[in-house]
Amino acid sequence: MDRPLGVPKAEFLDSVRRALDRKPAAPDPAYPRLLDDVSALQVEAKRIRARLIETRPALLDRFAEVAEAGGWNVHRTSDPENAMAHIQSVADSLGVKNAVRSDQEVFAQILVDAPLESTGISVTTVSHSPDRSRESLRSSIIAADIGLTGADYAVAETGSVIIMPRKGLSRLVSVVPPVHLALVRPEDLVESLDDLFLLRRLEYHDKGGEMGSYLNFITGPSRTADIEQTLVVGVHGPKEVHLVLLG
Amino acid sequence: MADIKTKDFSKASAVSILDPQLRRALRQVGTGFDAARRAAIDEVSPKLWDEWREEARRIKIHSLDHLDYYLDLLEQNVTKAGGHVHFAKDAAQANDIMAELVRTRNIKIATKSKSMVSEELSLNPALEAQGVDVYETDLGEYIIQLAEETPFHLVAPALHKTKEQVAQLFTDKLGIPYNDDINALAAAARLALREKFLQADLGISGANFLVAETGTLVIITNEGNGRLSTSAPRIHVGITGMEKVIPSLQDLAVFLRLLPRSATGQRITSYVSMITGPRRADDEDGPEEFHLIIVDNGRSKMLADPDLREALYCIRCGACLNICPVYQKVGGHAYGWVYPGPIGAIVTPSLVGLKEAQDLPQASSLCGACREVCPVNINIPRMLLHLRQKSAESPDPSERSAGLVPNLLAEGYTRVMRSPALLSASHKLGRWQQNVWAAMPFFPFSKKGGMIRKASLPLLSRWTRMRDLPELPKETFRDIWKKDLKEGP
Numbered sequence: 223m224d225r226p227l228g229v230p231k232a233e234f235l236d237s238v239r240r241a242l243d244r245k246p247a248a249p250d251p252a253y254p255r256l257l258d259d260v261s262a263l264q265v266e267a268k269r270i271r272a273r274l275i276e277t278r279p280a281l282l283d284r285f286a287e288v289a290e291a292g293g294w295n296v297h298r299t300s301d302p303e304n305a306m307a308h309i310q311s312v313a314d315s316l317g318v319k320n321a322v323r324s325d326q327e328v329f330a331q332i333l334v335d336a337p338l339e340s341t342g343i344s345v346t347t348v349s350h351s352p353d354r355s356r357e358s359l360r361s362s363i364i365a366a367d368i369g370l371t372g373a374d375y376a377v378a379e380t381g382s383v384i385i386m387p388r389k390g391l392s393r394l395v396s397v398v399p400p401v402h403l404a405l406v407r408p409e410d411l412v413e414s415l416d417d418l419f420l421l422r423r424l425e426y427h428d429k430g431g432e433m434g435s436y437l438n439f440i441t442g443p444s445r446t447a448d449i450e451q452t453l454v455v456g457v458h459g460p461k462e463v464h465l466v467l468l469g
Numbered sequence: 470m471a472d473i474k475t476k477d478f479s480k481a482s483a484v485s486i487l488d489p490q491l492r493r494a495l496r497q498v499g500t501g502f503d504a505a506r507r508a509a510i511d512e513v514s515p516k517l518w519d520e521w522r523e524e525a526r527r528i529k530i531h532s533l534d535h536l537d538y539y540l541d542l543l544e545q546n547v548t549k550a551g552g553h554v555h556f557a558k559d560a561a562q563a564n565d566i567m568a569e570l571v572r573t574r575n576i577k578i579a580t581k582s583k584s585m586v587s588e589e590l591s592l593n594p595a596l597e598a599q600g601v602d603v604y605e606t607d608l609g610e611y612i613i614q615l616a617e618e619t620p621f622h623l624v625a626p627a628l629h630k631t632k633e634q635v636a637q638l639f640t641d642k643l644g645i646p647y648n649d650d651i652n653a654l655a656a657a658a659r660l661a662l663r664e665k666f667l668q669a670d671l672g673i674s675g676a677n678f679l680v681a682e683t684g685t686l687v688i689i690t691n692e693g694n695g696r697l698s699t700s701a702p703r704i705h706v707g708i709t710g711m712e713k714v715i716p717s718l719q720d721l722a723v724f725l726r727l728l729p730r731s732a733t734g735q736r737i738t739s740y741v742s743m744i745t746g747p748r749r750a751d752d753e754d755g756p757e758e759f760h761l762i763i764v765d766n767g768r769s770k771m772l773a774d775p776d777l778r779e780a781l782y783c784i785r786c787g788a789c790l791n792i793c794p795v796y797q798k799v800g801g802h803a804y805g806w807v808y809p810g811p812i813g814a815i816v817t818p819s820l821v822g823l824k825e826a827q828d829l830p831q832a833s834s835l836c837g838a839c840r841e842v843c844p845v846n847i848n849i850p851r852m853l854l855h856l857r858q859k860s861a862e863s864p865d866p867s868e869r870s871a872g873l874v875p876n877l878l879a880e881g882y883t884r885v886m887r888s889p890a891l892l893s894a895s896h897k898l899g900r901w902q903q904n905v906w907a908a909m910p911f912f913p914f915s916k917k918g919g920m921i922r923k924a925s926l927p928l929l930s931r932w933t934r935m936r937d938l939p940e941l942p943k944e945t946f947r948d949i950w951k952k953d954l955k956e957g958p
């Protein structure tokens with residue numbers, strides 16, 4: 223059933239036009255932020271990337287500080303072994319038995335499976351295949367004590383980790399388990415929301431208009447202040463979130 | 470549509486004003502939300518903040534002025550991403566669309582993340598009529614769903630409940646032992662709702678923004694219920710008002726800066742989720758179907774009225790409620806429908822009709838605090854005045870707020886104030902009257918500190934019973950002027 227329900231679009235838009243007393247027409251002049259000239263966006267993106275590389279050390283400091291303020295437990299190290307030791311100590315302190323992780327590049331850099339498994343933790347990589355159905359992976363996620371992911375981007379302005387679920391990167395791994403641990407590489411970092419959205423616009427138009435089904439900002443633990451305006455950490459999402467910053 | 474109790478505004482506010490527990494809860498609004506908002510703005514600098522507000526306002530003006538164009542673009546891009554867009558002209562039609570979707574897809578359990586529009590439509594009863602169990606999953610919404618109430622606040626729907634009341638509610642409705650520790654209450658909600666998320670066939674969400682360029686629905690949340698509702702069930706339906714569309718992905722940045730800071734003082738919320746169509750063929754998880762229901766339900770009337778269009782720029786941050794001296798006294802329920810506070814006093818009469826809600830625009834001292842805090846710089850006082858004028862000048866008496874007597878008094882007042890002779894005569898008359906009353910054995914009022922208290926004056930008693938009047942002085946300014954000042958020192 224693909225037929226739209228309700229009023230036909232043309233009729234709905236007509237009534238909006240009547241309210242606005244307007245004829246069908248594109249905005250004139252065109253809206254600057256809708257120009258989809260890929261080469262112009264590329265020039266802008268190049269400028270952003272050059273700036274990010276130039277200012278990286280300061281940016282890493284700022285990201286770490288803002289993320290910590292936003293509720294992440296930040297651990298900084300550029301040494302893969304130290305990163306792994308930290309992940310292990312987080313898992314040990316929580317008494318983790320089952321871990322799930324995404325299938326992202328960063329796990330080729332930080333090899334977590336073998337060390338965790340050697341301490342008796344079962345590690346499931348959430349990536350479906352002919353012999354790993356989505357259903358069985360979903361059960362593993364529900365049973366997991368911790369979810370590990372990388373980041374597609376990280377935003378210094380807000381201390382956010384950005385993930386864009388797709389093949390190998392489940393939506394649920396970072397929200398269903400009670401603890402989430404994210405690995406962030408220096409090259410994931412952008413300075414501001416403006417940087418992020420410009421780069422995403424370029425990717426979108428570059429890929430012929432494919433946005434991907436989901437993009438999620440994660441900033442600290444799940445929280446609420448719905449009862450007596452009192453902050454409670456950990457409602458429906460993770461109560462505890464760790465961020466390993468590899469730089 | 471949700472039940473409309475706006476006619477009871479003055480009665481309901483008289484009741485809430487006397488409720489000590491509401492007094493306590495409402496006092497916290499200033500010390501909690503509003504103080505957090507101010508601190509967040511100080512951190513970014515008030516100057517930059519004002520630049521952001523202007524940018525946001527420009528985006529909203531442009532989007533609403535070209536709404537037909539952007540809705541069209543949005544629909545094309547949602548469809549291109551594999552989603553379905555349905556347009557509903559009113560609440561009944563929106564609910565019918567939802568009913569049709571759940572019927573044809575055999576849906577039994579739905580989880581819902583916060584959506585004010587669904588409150589406006591009374592979506593839950595419509596779904597229940599189809600045999601669907603609907604669970605509100607935002608903690609505040611869950612509490613008011615169990616209590617069978619409407620939201621008290623745009624951002625914190627259960628603001629009016631104490632932890633003891635919530636604990637009792639959970640004991641009664643969930644059958645769990647009484648425990649009024651707030652952490653334990655949140656944990657109980659997590660436990661009860663976790664299994665629902667995993668069982669649900671349908672996840673329902675609202676939308677904070679819709680990005681036309683990419684066909685993306687954006688939700689801004691803190692608890693994680695929005696992520697679960699839009700990720701775990703096999704179908705996701707977003708339902709929202711048509712005014713939420715903005716042109717470009719790049720336009721989002723400024724709103725992500727303004728909304729969390731204005732609502733809760735956060736730099737950003739725990740989660741911002743951007744959803745574009747259903748899961749792609751290769752994705753690990755996510756709904757197989759994505760539907761977007763875009764609702765008018767009276768909004769085109771606001772769009773058509775140049776004096777009210779601005780109200781559609783609202784991003785529902787709640788800042789104007791938190792600062793409002795009227796909201797702080799009467800609370801959210803007195804407003805009688807879904808949208809409380811200063812912005813509710815505009816949106817409600819616009820959507821349900823002045824006939825039902827002519828008292829709401831009167832419920833303001835026009836102090837202007839709402840406009841000052843509004844992240845989109847919406848001129849709320851101007852619209853309140855506009856609605857008052859519309860109501861006063863309406864040919865239909867049922868749209869007028871005041872009755873015959875107050876209107877005559879206002880008319881008389883205008884005449885007197887315009888004529889120096891009448892004004893001076895009325896002062897004399899007033900002083901004479903005051904002296905006569907003062908000489909009587911039983912005053913119809915008491916005097917204290919130069920104020921006339923609790924007067925029960927004929928015709929004026931509805932005003933004077935609750936308000937003290939200053940005593941008329943022995944001499945008017947004009948007398949003093951004539952006698953002493955005119956010649957200069």
Ligand code: SF4
Binds near residue numbers: 623782789790812
């Ligand atoms: S009118 Fe302005 S301050 Fe009030 S809720 Fe809407 S955006 Fe916030």
